[in-house]
Amino acid sequence: MKAKIKAIAYYLPETNLGNEEINELFPEWSVEKISGKTGIYNRHIAEVDEFSSDMAIKAAEKLFSDYDIDRNTIDFILLCTQSPDYILPTTACIIQNKLGIPTSCGALDFNLGCSGYIYGLGLAKGLVLSGIAKNILFLTAETYSKFIHPKDKSNLTIFGDGASATLICADDGFAEIAEFNFGTDGKGAENLIVKKGGIRFPGLSNEKDDITDEFGNVNNPGKLYMNGGEIFGFTSGAVPKLVQNVLSGNSLQPSDISMYIFHQANKYMLNHLRKKINIEEEKFFYFLKDCGNTVSSTIPIALKEAINSGDLSGNILLAGFGVGYSWGGCVLKMQ
Numbered sequence: 001m002k003a004k005i006k007a008i009a010y011y012l013p014e015t016n017l018g019n020e021e022i023n024e025l026f027p028e029w030s031v032e033k034i035s036g037k038t039g040i041y042n043r044h045i046a047e048v049d050e051f052s053s054d055m056a057i058k059a060a061e062k063l064f065s066d067y068d069i070d071r072n073t074i075d076f077i078l079l080c081t082q083s084p085d086y087i088l089p090t091t092a093c094i095i096q097n098k099l100g101i102p103t104s105c106g107a108l109d110f111n112l113g114c115s116g117y118i119y120g121l122g123l124a125k126g127l128v129l130s131g132i133a134k135n136i137l138f139l140t141a142e143t144y145s146k147f148i149h150p151k152d153k154s155n156l157t158i159f160g161d162g163a164s165a166t167l168i169c170a171d172d173g174f175a176e177i178a179e180f181n182f183g184t185d186g187k188g189a190e191n192l193i194v195k196k197g198g199i200r201f202p203g204l205s206n207e208k209d210d211i212t213d214e215f216g217n218v219n220n221p222g223k224l225y226m227n228g229g230e231i232f233g234f235t236s237g238a239v240p241k242l243v244q245n246v247l248s249g250n251s252l253q254p255s256d257i258s259m260y261i262f263h264q265a266n267k268y269m270l271n272h273l274r275k276k277i278n279i280e281e282e283k284f285f286y287f288l289k290d291c292g293n294t295v296s297s298t299i300p301i302a303l304k305e306a307i308n309s310g311d312l313s314g315n316i317l318l319a320g321f322g323v324g325y326s327w328g329g330c331v332l333k334m335q
């Protein structure tokens with residue numbers, strides 16, 4: 001038996017945040033400076049009353065209608081999110097009910113960021129190959145905008161909200177999910193973190209807790225903190241090794257890969273990785289201009305766009321890396 005991807009869809013919220021608006025707030029960063037550094041021109045931002053379940057449901061409904069999928073066949077829901085609607089219950093349960101998927105399905109959330117799509121494919125493959133499930137609805141959804149401090153220009157330029165839906169089936173689909181490689185280093189936990197709002201430090205962020213650092217950057221323990229330099233250093237070390245491990249785990253050479261689709265962190269990071277790993281530009285997919293870094297949704301969004309562009313074939317190497325630290329990669333064999 002093989003686990004295969006049968007369908008992918010995604011959803012981006014309607015409200016846009018363009019570089020012009022960010023430049024109005026932070027005149028020291030011109031429109032060109034932002035796009036030149038990040039490769040991002042626009043992000044989509046969830047409405048005040050729009051949450052991860054709402055976005056994941058929209059992505060799933062699009063998947064069902066675009067591919068004419070019968071929701072009664074879904075027997076497992078996986079949701080990757082770090083911005084769940086509630087601490088409990090699991091958001092996947094709310095989604096099962098709202099989508100009208102049969103109660104005979106399993107459903108769970110898992111908390112990962114930019115490596116999350118790869119982990120989800122791994123979990124889905126395990127469920128299929130063990131015979132536990134046949135048709136898995138794998139969702140990713142993040143509303144990072146609700147974590148970002150309005151005065152934090154660095155995170156504002158990079159992250160956007162979004163959701164994706166992928167259907168993984170037993171022996172039915174356009175891409176076989178081949179071999180994986182995973183890694184974790186919790187030493188980096190402090191470098192990408194929202195400290196407040198869990199159980200250790202409960203409560204909402206409060207303006208009086210704002211902290212201004214020596215460079216004038218403002219943050220707050222209830223908002224997203226990113227040490228960009230440290231994350232850059234981690235990624236630069238971990239991802240080349242990850243790619244090597246994924247290639248050897250699949251008994252492939254770099255020349256056997258027809259397209260590399262990495263987590264779309266930002267252009268500066270992606271260009272650095274592409275050059276360091278020595279990947280030809282035409283084999284390296286970029287898709288972040290209009291949506292930014294949507295965390296666990298960047299890979300499925302880019303994969304969908306690469307499929308739409310019409311020339312995806314052979315072996316595709318996916319790689320995700322980020323918060324945790326956590327990383328993972330795998331090969332898709334296009335059918």
Ligand SMILES: CC(C)(COP(=O)(O)OP(=O)(O)OC[C@H]1O[C@@H](n2cnc3c(N)ncnc32)[C@H](O)[C@@H]1OP(=O)(O)O)[C@@H](O)C(=O)NCCC(=O)NCCSC(=O)CC(=O)O
Nearest residue numbers: 033034037113114154157228229231232265268269322323
């Ligand atoms: C954030 C960065 C792009 C910042 O780049 P640098 O480290 O070079 O920045 P720096 O502070 O040294 O500044 C160098 C010059 O770049 C400018 N600069 C920095 N950030 C900028 C931005 N966002 N837009 C425009 N200009 C920017 C500075 O003003 C400065 O300009 P001048 O030279 O004119 O003074 C980079 O550190 C990076 O790529 N870090 C990794 C971030 C990342 O990948 N995060 C997501 C992974 S995890 C994830 O996605 C989420 C998850 O897992 O949940």
